[in-house]
Amino acid sequence: MSARQELVLLGAAPDIALEALRWTELACSRAGLDARACRDLAAAVIEAVNNSLEHGYALGPGDINLSLDAEPERVVITISDNGIGLPPSPSVAIPSSCAERGRGSWIMQQACDEVRHEFNAGQQSVVLVKRRGGPGSDYHGDTL
């Protein structure tokens, strides 16, 4: 049994990532997650949306679909696009301090309990999973 919330971001203009951020914080709050988990997931979602914008659509037109499924033990957010896609990294290591790329994937991994990439009928999806009440991250500093 789960409750679903959905959002379609139209146009794939760069500033829609902020709309995704606001939607995620609100949807996570409605799903009963605490403030820290809401912020963690929002940070992860904006990175996934950025990937869709930059790599899926090369900053061109295209839609991005967001859905949140509130389940008893966890919350699952799926970010999907029909762009050309970005091959997932085989492993996500902490980026070098000086590296100018690679931080987005690291942020997603640290903010969520699970990150999956799915490919189905030309649609690319990133699935973010956050357990309720779990540590949610190996990072024990301030919340994201």
Place this chain on the structure above:
Amino acid sequence: MTIQFHARGNAEIARLPDRLVLANAAAVRSEIQGRIASGTSRLVLDLGVVEFVDSSGLTAILACVNAARRQGGEVALLRPMPRVRALIELTRLDDIVAITDDEATAVACVTGRVAA
């Protein structure tokens, strides 16, 4: 995009906007790098009103740090909010750039008068 710069001794303080994300990171980076190219390489980036940063924003900050150092200068980060500071620490940007909540200390960091 217009960033406010104001002088503090031998350094300048740049006040960044309330969000530093994909939508504006390139413009912020370009404006600050232009300032560095014109001779201002000792910069304090004031994050005091920045409510949210994503990886694009962190990349912009890092690019400014690298640009300043190529000119013989330095960059420090001032007053990041807890959420922004957490992302900076998570991605280890704090390993290479000084972060402080005190403006005088930040200025001293970039002018070589103190180590943070």
